[in-house]
Amino acid sequence: MHLDHHHDGPAAVSADAHRPNGSRRALRIGLGGPVGSGKTATVAALCRALRDELSLAVVTNDIYTREDAEFLLREAVLPPERITAVETGACPHTAIRDDISANLEAVEDLEDEVGPLDLVLVESGGDNLTATFSKGLVDAQIFVIDVAGGDDIPRKGGPGVTTADLLVVNKTDLAPYVGSDLARMAADAKAQRAELPVVFQSLRTEAGVTDVAAWVRAQLAAWTA
Template sequence: MTEANEFRPAARIGIGGPVGSGKTALVERLLAVFATRGRSVSVITNDLVTTEDAERVRRSGLIDPARVLAVEAGGCPHTVIREDPSLNLAAADRLEREHPGTEVVLLESGGDNLASTFSRDLVDYWMFVIDVAGGDDIPRKRGPGVVRADLLVVNKVDLAPHVGADLPRMLREAAEVRDGRPVLCTDLRAGVGVEAVVDLLDREVLFA
């Protein structure tokens, strides 16, 4: 931890996206890279009525299990990250209180559609994860998650030739609808592209 960060509140970073796009895989990959960079990280996962994602992260061996909390939305996943984020705000406050010196809190949304967005009262920065296997027309649908996120992560790029996706066109159209906001490619199963995501977070959030 740097001296400059010692007295700063933790950066709260949201991770949203459809079911199966790779949100939890991104959390796990980020934890591994943050560990190599000496970052102090905690995690909040959101599910409808389970704690399955939280248990997966706790079992990963990448983080002290006490640093992982689960929020059960009990309904539409976007409700607790946008309309009424009080449960997530309380969880983030608890993690920072119980683990002084926390620099980053990762908040993973429950799987939702392309309309999912985060309240700025909850997060300082948020990412939206889509995957190539979900269709190369996703950017053209211009969902709020795709258009408004601070960072769009296009995951499973290795599958493009196997599912008939036109990856260059997908990335070109993503750039067009996002009006200059960044787009990064990942293959989270292999860990490809994660360093670039963390580099961007360092520039845009952690050292801003």
């Protein structure tokens, strides 16, 4: 939608690439995936990795509490005014896919209040394997699964695993303890995703979130180019 690009126009409607004052808005990246796969930990690690080089903010979509937002606040990964929680009415996938209005407001309010921003990370509440972000809300999405959730998840596919712009297989350090076969997960992911990238990571190792942060930087370079 390109309804108003002149100065002092009313707020943008949806995925409009420009803000009402005509400037280009921040890149929005969504992070989704099942409960406990490490979405919030990945967001925290990304904030630590990128906050010195980028102007960042985070929107969380907790299912029934503010715990994810509070975790990020407690970890002090960003100043509190850069973290906003959206309430999702018991349906996190609705708020990121079918009815994105509350999330769009949160993103736009952050840009108005603490901007200009380079990047907004929108974290979904933990949901099922079919939950994906609307293109009206985010420009790219990361789907986070973990090795302990079962090494057959890449083989089973589903919209998140198959179509996300980046698939992250988290907690690789746990693979030997839960009997997950990383080579098989990588082969299955390749079969489901063809050329779409996959990152295997453990936030407990020194490399940590390095690969995902590099992918985010590349997305941002493409967005601002």
